[in-house]
Amino acid sequence: MKFNSHIANLPVYEAGKPIELVAREFGIKNKDIIKLASNENPLGSSKKVRKTLKKQAKNANLYPDDSYYELKDALANKFSVESKNIIIGSGSDQIIEFIIHAKASKDTAILQAGVTFAMYGIYAAAVGAKVYKTKSQSHNLEEMKEIYQANKDEINIIFLCLPNNPLGECLDANEVLEFIKSVDKDTLVVLDCAYMEFARFKDNAKFINPTNLIKTFKNVIYLGTFSKAYGLGGMRVGYGIANEKIISELHKLRPPFNITTPSLAAAICALKDDKFIKKTVQNNFSQMQIYEKFAKENNIKFIPSYANFITFFFEKQDSSKICDNLLKRGIILRNLKSYGLNAVRITIGKDKQNKMVLKELKKEI
Ligand SMILES: *Cc1c(COP(=O)(O)O)cnc(C)c1O
Numbered sequence: 001m002k003f004n005s006h007i008a009n010l011p012v013y014e015a016g017k018p019i020e021l022v023a024r025e026f027g028i029k030n031k032d033i034i035k036l037a038s039n040e041n042p043l044g045s046s047k048k049v050r051k052t053l054k055k056q057a058k059n060a061n062l063y064p065d066d067s068y069y070e071l072k073d074a075l076a077n078k079f080s081v082e083s084k085n086i087i088i089g090s091g092s093d094q095i096i097e098f099i100i101h102a103k104a105s106k107d108t109a110i111l112q113a114g115v116t117f118a119m120y121g122i123y124a125a126a127v128g129a130k131v132y133k134t135k136s137q138s139h140n141l142e143e144m145k146e147i148y149q150a151n152k153d154e155i156n157i158i159f160l161c162l163p164n165n166p167l168g169e170c171l172d173a174n175e176v177l178e179f180i181k182s183v184d185k186d187t188l189v190v191l192d193c194a195y196m197e198f199a200r201f202k203d204n205a206k207f208i209n210p211t212n213l214i215k216t217f218k219n220v221i222y223l224g225t226f227s228k229a230y231g232l233g234g235m236r237v238g239y240g241i242a243n244e245k246i247i248s249e250l251h252k253l254r255p256p257f258n259i260t261t262p263s264l265a266a267a268i269c270a271l272k273d274d275k276f277i278k279k280t281v282q283n284n285f286s287q288m289q290i291y292e293k294f295a296k297e298n299n300i301k302f303i304p305s306y307a308n309f310i311t312f313f314f315e316k317q318d319s320s321k322i323c324d325n326l327l328k329r330g331i332i333l334r335n336l337k338s339y340g341l342n343a344v345r346i347t348i349g350k351d352k353q354n355k356m357v358l359k360e361l362k363k364e365i
Helices: 019-026 047-059 069-079 092-103 118-126 141-150 173-181 196-202 210-216 244-251 261-270 274-297 319-328 351-362
Strands: 086-089 109-112 130-133 155-161 188-192 220-225 238-242 309-313 343-347
Touching: 019 319, 047 261, 069 086, 069 238, 069 261, 086 092, 086 244, 092 118, 092 155, 092 188, 092 220, 092 238, 092 244, 109 118, 109 141, 118 130, 141 155, 141 173, 173 188, 196 274, 210 220, 210 238, 238 244, 274 309, 274 351, 319 343, 319 351
Parallel strands: 109 130, 109 155, 155 188, 188 220
Antiparallel strands: 086 238, 220 238, 309 343
């Protein structure tokens, strides 16, 4: 059977290995497995959310309110925008897909950092669009400007990942705003802020405020998610905030009921529990220090991270070997070989988990 030629060489996205698979493969009990591979919240989710989810069991037969009125209203209040500036996706991943379908084609290109979230390139390639990357691995706005200026007739979407997954660095908000000013009005700038709750806590200079952003720029979309700080990865809820015109175009591509009834209830409830976010973010950065200390003591290179993970770059050891060996001992980390890096991304876990990871990692270096 023939398929579209532009998907022929497309890699399958390599998600973090599931606990169940490791349990089966290595005969380790589920509860003894430490999974720090997908940037999930190690504290779980808010207690209030879990209570809400239990109550939702009886609504499994019902489609959600497809207008997502209550969730959009809560987000609109949180960000001081209007509901018409918001779109809900099955994860912010799905909004990235809408964006690509709304603007990219075989005659256009996207621009992104050298090493960044893989889905931008995958969705772009799936519609035959070209992908321009900077030579710099982390975000380099000067280089982005050069590539953009030289290929302006093709590039109509620019992705900035703030903070950047999988490297961890984060541009300052004022650099980002200056950059957007230099971009044509018909080019959409996507600010993927999946980890913004973390970055903002570490350094307020990183904070992108969607309120001012969409007032100032008509060609920008801010993406947020409930999957990381809110601990709702399994619920699949993300959101986009932009000018009304952009949102109404993206809505044409949204399938009905694209999040579930329990997901909707969970997201609404999660927005009311700021304490849980605070606890999450505090645990993250206090625990991250253990990793930084370990890296310094063992001469492992890392980029200071503004997110809920840290990436270790290895010189002598092979990252695949390290990940394979740890996997056999029930520790799931994210190998970055598929990004062309000899590096391992580790989600910051709970104290006990982190100590275990470092104890086992020590044996490999
Ligand atoms: C996790 C992540 C997302 C989106 O995750 P969803 O679960 O689809 O909301 C988007 N961008 C980046 C950079 C991420 O790491």
